[in-house]
Structure formats: structure tokens, C-alpha cells
Amino acid sequence: MSDIRKSLVDIVGERGVSDAPEELWFYSRDPGVLAPHRPDYVVAPQTTEEVQKIVRLANRQKIPVIPMGNGMSLAGLVIPLKGGIVMDMKRMNKILQVNPMARYVVVEGGTSQGALKAYLQKNHPTLRHSIPDAPPATTIAANVSLHGQGRLTNQYGFNSDMVTGLEVVLPTGEICLIGSPSIGPYWISKGPTLPDLSGLFLGWLGCTGIITKVGLKLYPNKKIRDAELFVTDRVDLIPHILYKLTHLEMLEDINVWFQPKPLMFLGNFHITIFFTGDTAEEIEFKRKMIWDTLQEYMDSKDGGFMAIQYMKSVLLEMPGRNIADFADVPKGGGFEYSGPIAPIEHFPQYAAKLVELAAKYNVLYASAARLISGGHAMMFSISFAFNRNDPAMMERVENALDEAMAFALDMGGIPWKPNFKEQKMTLERMEPNARNLLLMIKNNLDPQGIMNPGNWEVNA
């Protein structure tokens, strides 16, 4: 047995370490199109102290450490690009406390979105968190470390904006509390009014430390959720429609989606509008406001509401169980998307680019944009489906996505959960002083360069 393996076993026990070919094969890849790379070990800690010991060991031995939730970014963010230790965080899944009056929860980083949802439903039915449309196995820490979005992002911003405090193991092994929990017992603020240190970790994709605990804002869980589905075939109207809808200032979530298959969706852009209420009257009032604000498009015959009674339960599901199947039009087991954050006025250009790329690379497209913070921006997903048994198709998808990101950057968009290639493209365009600041932070926090190397490598 190697010394490193033995040391790891000493820390987490036999059941917490594997270097068997089966685990190494599996943990070397994610469901996206990027090439796999083998880790040397996979470990699964159960406590912050175990994480700390592993990081200290890795520091001493200069071994890369790649923290992983469920590995669902599709962007290869947990592929150990330079080998090392993949740290599966899912055994750290305790829900530690809920402060119902202050509406926050503190969880261990590996807690899944699904488990938190179920826990709140059972124990605090009037509270909810911003659940993403990713599968329920995805974890809270991974989601905030890549600036994930969820059902409440239109109302309250990125899910990472909802963080109320962090516990982090630094790349050098110190355990560090961030925000109000560093001062007192309450997890009520990730930064303000202090200097906001959470920015050293949120969005860093695990390159500056391992998030072991997350405080997360909770929001009112209204008794009724409902949805309307507005369609138009005029892409130029989308920004205006979105502007009008966000002006209502009463909607839960707004998604715009289009795809050529199945045929009923061909040629139209679909805007799913979610809203909530505690009484039937509140729901009806909001519904009328939505219809009234879009009446002019009905009058001009440019847009209309679909009758959605038969699909409502599917639309309202959280997370949407049919999303993956919906995206998997070629029935080939894969899809991947770029999701640049962009101003909503650029929707038509992005939509045109998506169709152009799909034709150029001979792949099937889908797109679902989500509004962020009431319309300050949108996440525009440029999504291509692929057949996992067709390597040539996977390569075409990879190339199409590269080109999509170059386009997004040209348009002034910024990448969401960029893969290592997209990170490089982004850094190349970044204003040099900002880039240097990034470099300074990364080098100071992670002097040995062990944290998820190959990602956010400023000096590369």
C-alpha cells in the first residue's frame, strides 16, 4: 500500500478511500463531452476535520484536491485535470440548523438539493430554498461555488447571493468561518457589513478552498404555485415581453425556451411564467396582471397563452424531473450547454447563433433562458444534445460549445460555470489589473496550487 493511501485510510477509514480501477474510472469523468482524466485517489470525508487533514496531507505532498458534489455541472469542473484526489463531499450531508424566524438554514456542503427540499417540506412547510433545475442529487456547496441559479433567482439573484455564511477549509488547511458566523452564533450575512470575504470562494469552482458548511437564505413558501405559458414566433419581441413581465414585480420565475423537436415546439419561443400565492384570489389577481400586461401581443396576434392544464403538474415540479429526457431528443444519453450571463436585450442574437451553430455542427439544439434578479440579466443556455455512443457527435458538440462561448464573450456576456477552456478564453479578455488581482488572490490562498488545478489558472 502506498504511503498516501495509508495516510488517507488513517484519516477517513477504509470505506472512505478508494483507488480501485472502478472508482478511478468513474470519478475521472462527468456527464458532459470533455475528455476524462484519472484521479489517483477518491476520498469521501464525513467531517470538516477529515477534510482539513486530507488538505494538509495534500499540501505536504503537493497533490491536487478536487472537491466534488454530484459532478453535474456538465462542464468537467470535477474532472481531475492534473490527477490527484477527488473528494466526494456527499457524505457530509447533515442539515445542521434552521432559524425559521430569520429564514436561514445551515447545512453541510454535501447536502443535496433534494434532501433540503424534503427536509423543509416536512419540518418547515412555510419555508423554501431556491431549488435549481439540476437533478436533486446535486449539492448545496457545489451549487453556490459555481454561482448556481434556481427557482427564486428571478426574485432574489444567483443562489450564491443567498449565502448567509460559510465554513471553508482553506487550501493550506485552516478551517475558516466567513461572514456573520465568524463573529457570533448567527448565520445572517455572508459579508455585509464586513469586508465580504465570501467572494474569495463563491464562483471559484473549488480553486480556493473547500466549502464544508453553507448558510443559506430561505424564503416564504406560498401555499399555491401556478404557471402560464406564453408563446410568440417573433424573437424580437422577447426582450420587450420580459421587460413587461418583470415590471409586474410579482413573479416567481421566468424561463424562455425553444427547441425544434418535438414538432409542436417548432418555430415558437415559449415563456414559462411562474407565480405564487396564499389564496386563490391572490393567484387569480396575479394571473390577470400577467394576461393584461401581454394583451397587446394577443391583439396583434403575435403572441398568445397556451392551454396548459394537461402539462401543469410537469411544469410545476421542482426540480423538473422531465428536463433531462426533454433535452435528450436523440435518446443518446447526453446534453451539454454553455450558459452565458447576458443582458436580455441580446436574446434574439443568442437565439440566432444557437440555430446557426446547430446547423453548422449538425447537432440538435435546445435553449432555456432564466431571468436573473428581475431582468438585470439572463442565463441563456446554448444546449446541444448528443449520443454518448457517437464520439464524433460529442466532438461536434464540444466544438459548437467552444464557438458559442467565443460568441458570448464577443457579445459582452460572461460565462456561467465555464469549463477550463472557457475560463482561459475569459481570462484572456479580462482587464489586466482585474486578472492580476485574481492571480494574487489565488497564489496567496493556494501557494502550492493544489486546489482543482487546471481551473482558473491565471498564470497559465
Place this chain on the structure above:
Amino acid sequence: MTYVRHIEHENIVHRCFRCGYCRYPSNYSDFNCPSYKAFGWDTFAPGGRMWLTRAWLAGEIETSARFAEIMFSCVACDNCKNQCVFPKFKDFLPDIFQETRAELVGEGRIPPGVRDYFKAIAVNGNPYKLPQSERGAWAAGTGLKPFNNHKYLFYTGCVGSYDEVGQRMAKSVGKMLVDAGLSVGILGSEETCDGNDVRVLGEIGLFTQLAQANVDIFKAKGVREIITLDPHALNTFKKDYPGLGGIFQVRHYSEVLAELIRKKKIKLKTYPAKITYHDPCYLGRHQNIYQAPREILKAVPKAELIEMHRHGPNAFCCGGGGGNFFTDILGTAESSASRVRVREAAETGANILAVSCPNCAKMLSDAVKMEHLEDRMEVLNLAEILERARK
């Protein structure tokens, strides 16, 4: 992609996204895949198993003890089939895992526990390595007679015939059927293992042999209607035996008892108890029988049925399915299915954990001891509960 090894459904294996819905119940409250819950590696979840199967078919990973452990730790509970979000594809998940195990059996690379299990059944006709002549010994004192043109055959299975806890269930059910005036007989030493778990573990040759032996004797004896003790037997009798020419009317004893209560053939007095019911995978998810056992429990005056958090189609397996009852690949750690399940049962505040499958009865009885819950909770089968209510 071309594969170097082959299984029947190899052309769809790549369709798994490994998204992970398969490892949850429908409300995501906890992991509902016993092997993932026990081992905690993604490789031991259905998605991991599926991706590894593909890698193995393609020759990217080799056959190994670890690979076999991963494949044989699946308890065939069918939760993944229920929860997978890909229509049609989902129906084949358990088949794909079974086909992979069958390939491993073909290669002769199986965990020692599985090998011993097959060997014991092949040699002794049961996994306990006990003599065939003792197979019907449990029936003494029940009033059950050897099958002789009875209306029903009461098929016991290996666990009911040989295991102490299983025998308790066989006796109480058998006695109740006789007391209710049913024309029912047993095969005793002429009974053969039903083979359900042998098939699930991938030893199709041995399964076919066992099943054929049963079909032959059932036919020779003129059996038309069968009441099974074990939901595993029920499952294979209904799903696999018809393909071997064995077409019989098969019901689980819980369905029969429910009917007898309905027809007032079993009369019940009050029995005040708080009862929670554990759905066996082969009765619930595999055979879609959720109501009959509950109907029985609800029929007991003064008894209160309290559901566990995970129940019905979302029930968490006892960990004994897919041969794990004997092979014990899941182990007995705190995160093993049976221990997790009895803790969940205790949370309901129930003083009785009702079971309807002899495998579950044994698994959960042992787990109650391991969790030191004996003073709080008794594991009783449906007939035992009825027995108490008859007094």
C-alpha cells in the same frame, strides 16, 4: 461504440445520464438505494453501475472482485426503475444489471458468498445446506397436510422452510389458512427452491433447473392455485414460470388473508397496538401489491397503522433482496439497509413492525437487535398480528 463483451440490452446502456434520480424516493428525503446508502460511492448507485457496465462492456475496465462486488451488491429492489426519469429506458435498468451479473457468472468471476449460495442450492436444494427431507418439518402442529388435490398449494420457499424466523411466519400463516377452513396443502420435502434470487443473481441455468422442477411437480400434483409465503416466489411464479410452461393462479398470502377477513372467515377482536408496515420490494414495487397487507392491519380493531416516512412505492428495502439475504454483501454497518429501516420504523413510535416477507422478517428482526430496539419494537408478520387479535 463497439463492445468486447455482450449483454442483451447493450445498445441502450449509454443512455444513462447518471443524473441520480434513481437513488432517491420520490420526495428525495434520503437515499433509497440500499447499496449506495451502505457504500457511499457513486459507483454503487444505479447510475454508477450503469456507467461501469458500459466501461466493462467496452473493455475500459476489467472484471475484478470490486466490479463483481458493485454488481452483486444491488438488491434488485426496483427503486431505480421506479425513479429513473427516462421513460421506457427505465424499465430495463434491473434487466441490464441482471444481464451483467449473468455475464459475470458465465465468466466464473463472482463474489465468494454468491458462489457458496449457488453451490448450496445446487447441492442441497436450499442455501442453508440442510437436508431436503427436513423441508416440511416446520409444518408440524399447523394442521397443514401434504398436498393432495387440495384447492390451494401453500408454497413456502427456502426461508420459510428452514430459517427460524421464516418458519415462524410459515407456521402462523399456514395455521391461519387451515383454521379459516381453506383446502390447502404443502409439498414439504417435494418442494424445490423457487429460484427467484438465483435468477436475479444471474445464474440462469440453475434457475431454469429449479423452476422446471417446480413446474413439473406442480403439474404432476395437479396444482392449479398457489398461495406463496414469500413475495420472491410470488414474483418469479408470476413473471418467469409462465415462460416455462408453468401457468398457475398465484397469490400472496396477504391477498388471501385480506379476502378471508372480508368474507368474515377470520374474525377479529380488538388488539390495541401501534403498527407500522414495511413493504417488501417483491410484493410492492415488483408486484404492485400495497393494499392487501394494509387492509389486513386496518381490519384489526383498535390497532393503529402509522406509515413510515418511506412507504408504498417509495419503501426502503430491508437489504435482503437480490440474494443479499444470504450473500450479505451490504454488510451490517450502521448504514446497512436493515438497520436504517428499523430506525425509520422506530421513529414512527410504533411498537410493532409488521412484515409480510420472510426475508424482511429475518433481516429486520436481526437489525432490531443490532439497534437495541427490542424493548421498543417487535417484528411480527401479518398472521402473527391477526393471531393476537383473534384471542
Place this chain on the structure above:
Amino acid sequence: MHQLKFDQKVCASCRSADCLLKCQYMKFSGHKEAHGEMMKIMKGKDSRVLTECMTCYACEEYCTRGNHPFYLISERREEKGMFTAPRPITNQWINMTKMQGKYLVGDVKDKALSCCYIPDLGALGTGEIFKDVASAGVFGAEFMCPAVHTHFARMSVIKERLPVVIENYRKLGVKEVICLHDECYGTLTSIASAYGMEVPFKPVYYLDYVLQRMKELKDKIKPLNITIAYQRSCSNRLIPDKLPVVKKIFQLIGVKAPKRTYQDKNALCCAEILRSISGYKLADDVVKRNIDDMVKVGAEYCVFNCPACQISLSEKVAKRGLKPVHIIDLCKMAIGEKERGTI
């Protein structure tokens, strides 16, 4: 291409102008105005009817002289490039119902049971009532009557697709097609005849079939003794001669349908198409008046004969204390095949 057979002389000489005067959604000052508008439409001129018509199909019934005012209105709208509902909705329906070779054909011999392209219909056409034909189901866009496109004034789609649908049935070699939806039967009779399309098999109206079967199953019927309100569908307007069949069925299964303000010729639309065309204001008003009327007569159940009406109104009637049920399920209840509680 098939042309609409519309007798201009008949229309020009009409003294009633009932087609428009009886309309529940447009108001006319009298015969002169209504007749005048119809004349404009006939001559291809602009008319407010072309923008205001809600496509409820009723004028097809109101015209008792055998003409087809509604089809004409739809023809003219399309000629002028007009849309009733928003364009994207119109096109969505055209795309959604396109034939793609994804159809199901059961064990069809002399008879086929048309389940259109509506999954719910398959479940309805089962049990004792349909035991002789349940296995002969056909399903898919290939067998779907294209009548829905009249709502969107896309008669060209009907003219293009209906002959293909008829041909698809013919290729099955059937003598009879049992239509599980008024729209289907109305298309194969009223629309096909209005456009001079030959139908080489006998379309059977499903409620005729149900009535016959219920007579045969008379011994099994336990009168339901309930009070209901019947929601007449728009496509029933294409086959007004079939209206009495419903009443006979109700009688047979012991269902009371007290007289309502909005019934028979005065029936109100389920309003889903109104909502799609003009927004919620008119639709909500129609729904409210309709359900108020059902409640007023003491109905316990709201009985549908169209799955689309049922989807659109079920939740709304349920909120007012009525149980929504399809007429076939009601019959199944009467012969003990469905429990009341499950509806």
C-alpha cells in the same frame, strides 16, 4: 383541391339570418345588419364578423337551410390572411397535429375505433360497453380529424389533410369507423360533405354506439339517480341531429338533467378557444355564467362529451362542487364498472 359547397342563392334569399342573429358572442341590431354582414362575407368583402367571430361553431347549427356559414367565415378569414387566435398558437396546432408516421393501429377488421390523437380517448373506449371494438383502436395524427383548424381559420389544412385521413382509414379496409369524439364524426359527415369529399366507409357516432350497447346491457344498469348538467361541445353543433341521443342515454341510466338557461341551441362554449382568441375577460364571463347556471339547477355532476371541454372545465366545476365526468364514464358507473368515488 376541394372547394366549399356554399349556396349563395340560399344565403342571399334568407329571411332569418339566424346564423348571426342567434350568435351568443356578437350582437346585431336586426335582420338587416346581420344579413348584410353575411352578404359582405359571401362576396369576399371585409366584415366585422371576420374579426369578432369566436369560432364557437354554433352558426352551423343555427343555419337550418343546409348552408355552411361557419366554414365560409373561416375560408374568408384565411383568404384575407387573418388569424383568429395568435399566429404562434395557430401554427403550434398545425405542427403538433402533423402526420409523422407515429400512429398505433390495433386489431382492426371491419370496424375501427377512432381514438383520434387524444390519449384520454383510448382509456374511455374500453370495458363492457366497447368490448367488441376496444381492440380495434387507432390512434395518431394519421387518424385525427383536422376539424380543430377551423377554430384557427385554416381551412387549407383541413382540405389538405382530411382526404389523407379518409384514405388512411380506407387503407385499413374498414366498413365502419366508430368516432369517439363529436369532432371526428362531425368532420366525416358535415365537413366532408360540405367539401364534396367522399367517405368510403360508414362513420358511426360513438353515442349512437353507446346507446345501443346500453340497451343491450340494460340488465346491468343500476339507475344512478343523480342530477347533472351537460356541457355541450362546439363540434356537436356540426351534428345537431345527434343531440337527442344524449338525452336518451341519460334517461336509460337514470340521470336527471334539469332544464338550464344555457343548453341545446343556447349552450355555452367551454371557453378555452375564447380564452385563446381574445383573452380571459370574455372567457371568464362565459365560464362563470355557464357554471352558475349548472349550480342553479342543482347539478351534482358536470357531464362532458368532449375531452377538451373536460380538461378545460374540470378544475373549474370541481371548485364549485360539481364532479366532472365524461359521459362514457357515467355509463360505466351505471353498469357498475366504475365506482362513483373514483370519478
